[in-house]
Structures are given as structure tokens and as C-alpha cells.
Amino acid sequence: MTDKYRSPHTAEAVGRLRKLATCLLLALMGMGCALAETAEEVPKKLADLDKAVKSAQMSGDNAWMLTSAALVLMMTGPGLALFYGGLVRRKNVLGTMMHSFVLMATVSLLWAVVGYSLAFGEGSPFVGGLRYAFLNGVGADPNGDYAGTIPQQTYMVYQLMFAIITPALISGAFAERMKFSAMLLFMTLWSLVVYFPMAHMVWGKGGFLNGTLGGRFPAWDFAGGTVVHITSGVSALICALYLGKRAGYPHESMRPHSVVLSVIGACLLWVGWFGFNAGSAVAAGPLASSAFIATHFATAAAVVAWMITEWMIAGKPSVLGAVSGAVAGLVAITPASGFVKPMPAIVIGLAAGVICYLMVSKVKQVFGYDDSLDAFGVHGIGGTLGALLTGVFATKDVNDLRMGKPMGLVDGDAGQVVNQLIAVLIAWGLAIVGSVIILKIADLVCGVRVDKQQETDGLDLSMHGEEGYHFEV
């Protein structure tokens, strides 16, 4: 997620342009023609040209990054809201969609006040400082540490969209039974205690796990395998265990009330994820194309893998299975997307499709926890798998951050797998400890679970005083 992640191609092109311009100018002068050029004007012309080239590059990169930011917001609403909303019973559709939607507002405000600063301001290896609190100093000038060719405002708002979707992912685990007030409190504290520090450790300057800006254990996480999917997925499991099962689980029917909504949501997630992963190149150069392609092929592979596994084991290739496979593939390729070639991306997708299917349909049943919409099975496990396989398949041919030295196991650096494992363990540990403490606090302050009557009535009515569907007049 830094300026240095970009390939040198752009710089080369700029260099060539400059040389060409210099030659042209010199040729003109050499001709001694009627042009009233004096030797003093040449440096000024060069400086102007330099400025024009930079401005052109900023326009290109900024256009893509603003688009990407919008795409990532679209993943939460309506993408995730529809995906999760369709999976719950009819009486909880609004409450579930609201979990995603309200975070688009609350996390945004938190981000403006302290979030961006705690994640990306310089500070300790574990959390950022308050330099950018209230967006102080976050303006049109680029922040060279992270993205040298776009305004820091663009980088800030792009990263905000990640901070929104990450807690929204957790809501799949406690669907249909968490009190709305407790959910707001939990998500606010969770952002402060888990997300901002984890984002700082992996992506922030001087972060403990930062791959390029002075991390103790440089880990590769292109778009958020540890930061987004492990933290949310593991916290989701903790929530499911802490809140307990839904009343009537598993003997009462809890069929998704509309797989149709989930299919639409999953498709929006797939499209939005191009902003998530390809946007993480923080520029519109060749690395963005590479990440885009890795993302797409991994997802396609995961759909096929999940579908065939389910077809063989359960007898039918379900539509919900196919779209769940897509999400599993998107999750797993996220950390690897800017480091791997298309064929390894397909391998990652295939692995995610099979393993996540087994997690949600077999392992969950064995342990009996009620991770209602499989936030842990898909994001926790898919994220862990992707983070580890990033260490295996990362290659300098795609992203040469180490100036020709090996990037991952396929390049001959087995140590990178260890670095990835350390990042995974830290993400798991922070998510577990942070979530347990925060749930306890939220429970003491307002109680985390709705009462039995409210749960029977459904969250739509008991929490929000509305119903999702009125088919009668």
C-alpha cells in the first residue's frame, strides 16, 4: 500500500519523456533559429514540463483511486448489506442490512476524528499517533510514504472504505440476535482497539509488520488479508461464541429468506473488489492491472471449486454455494493480489473454494457454534489461507519491492512464509483478545443480546420499529 509498490515503468516513461524534451529543446537551440530562446529559459521550460507530466500522472492515478474508493464503499452498501440481508430470516432483513449501512456513517466520523491518524499517522510500531487527528494536514498534497501521485485526501478516503467494510463483515456472525446499541458500541471500540492498530502495524509507516516502511517482520498484505479478513473473521467467531446460538438453532428452520438478494450482493462484492484489490496499487499503473487479473481468476477458480466440492458431497450445486465460493476466493486472493501471477492466483482460489466449503458445511456443524452467516468460515479461514499462501507465491516478477531479491517461497525465500505466519498470529491474537474485552465492556454497559421476546419478534420490529416487506396494501 505504498508508493514503492508501483513498478518502475511509470518512472521510466517519465524519464524518457524528459530526455526527449531535453533533446528537442537543445536541437531547437542548436539550430540557432529565430526562436527567442535564451540559455536561461531552458531550465524553466524543463521545470514546467516536469510539472505538466506530474500533473498528468496525478490526474490518471487520482481518477482511478477515487473510482476505487467508491467501488469499495459499494461493497458494504449495497453489496454486503444484500449478501447478508438475504441470508437471514424475513423478520431480520432490515436489522441485518442496517448493521452494514450504519457503519458507513459511524466509522466515517470516527475515521475523520482519529481513525486515519491512528492507522496512518507516524507513531509507535503498534499504533499511529495523533498527527492527522481531525484530518489535520490531510489535504491536496500527496503523502509520499503511502501514495506519491494522489492527494492525501484521496488516500485517506480510500482507506476509510476499508475501515467501514471490515467491521461490517463481523456482523454476519451475530446476525439476528445482537442489540443495536451494543452493536454500535462494539463496532466503535473494535475499530479503535483492533482495526486501526492492525492497519497501522501492516500498512502504517514504521508499523511492526510493514513490508516496506521499516517493519520488524515485513509481511506482505496487499489489500487486507490480515488487516481486514483475519481481524474481522476471527472477531466474528468470538462474537458468535460470546453471544451464543440463536434461539432455536439448529432445530428451527433458519433458511435464508432470499437467496436472490444474496446473489445480487455477491455480484456487487465481486465487482467492488476490483476497487479493493486493484485499487490497492494506489496508482493506475501495471500493478493495478496485475492485481485486477489475479483477483478475477482466483474468484472464478473458487466458484468452480466450491461448486464441484458441494456437488460431490451434498449432491447438488447450490446457487448459494457458488456465490459463497466467489466471496471465499475474493477473500483469499486479497493479501496476494498484488504479488502473485495469474496461475498461482487460480491455485489460491481453488484452495479457498474447497477449504471454506468444508469449514462452513462440515467443521461448523462438528463444533456447533452459530456463526450465523459464516463470517469466520469464509473471512477468518479464507483470510488466513490467503495470507499464508501470499508468502508462498509472492514473486518479484509481479512486484519487485526488494530490488531483485526474492519476495516469497517461489522466488526462493522460505523466510517470507514465516513472516506471514507471524502476521497471521498477531492478527488472530489481537482479534481474539480485543474482541473478548470489548464484548465484555459492551455487555456491562448495555447488554449485548436482545431479550427472548425481541428475538422472536425479529430485529426489524424490536430494534427498528419497521418491517422489511409489506406485500399487502
Added chain:
Amino acid sequence: MKKIEAIIQPHKLEDVKTALQTIGIDGMTIGEVRGHGRQKGHKEIYRGQEYKVDFLPKTKVELVVPASRVDEVAEALASAARTGAIGDGKIFITEVAEAIRIRNGDRGESAL
């Protein structure tokens, strides 16, 4: 007057309606209902979680006819709704004490 309540397969509704209109029965009320008799339900699987769905979608047709026509109507309805497979449904016939047309207060068979 008799009330005929028929629980039929939803896809046979059009045939039933046509058959009844052919013998001059114009009024009826229908509703989407769910239920089962001896017909087995089906199994649905969502991410490995199996659900046995016993109550299947059915259509309920209700109509009140003069007692003199009840056998003829029931016969027409049954033959139009029949596929021969399990799950074709049932017909229930009950006595109706009174009928009132709301528009003008007509009573009895003239209200039908």
C-alpha cells in the same frame, strides 16, 4: 347451499378455473396456502445445513354453490385438478347457513 373448499396444485388453477367457467360457475375465491397430506416434502441444503420442508405451496379454491349443483361442480373441479400423482389435493364440502350480497342485501341462493 354448499361450500366447496378445494386444495389443489398451484399449476392446476388455470385448468380448474376454465372448467368451472365452462359449466357456468363464475365466482370463486382463491388463496395461496401451504400444506401437505400424504405427499412427502423435500430437502433443502444451505451451506451444509439441511432443512426438511414439509409444507408445500398449494392453492385453495373456495366457492359456494346451490346444493343442487354441488356434485356436478365438485366433479368438474376434481377432474380438472387431477394429475394422478400424489399431492393432487382434496375437496371438502360443507353446509352454508346463509349468504348475503353486500351491495344490495340479497339473501340465499340469489346472493350467489
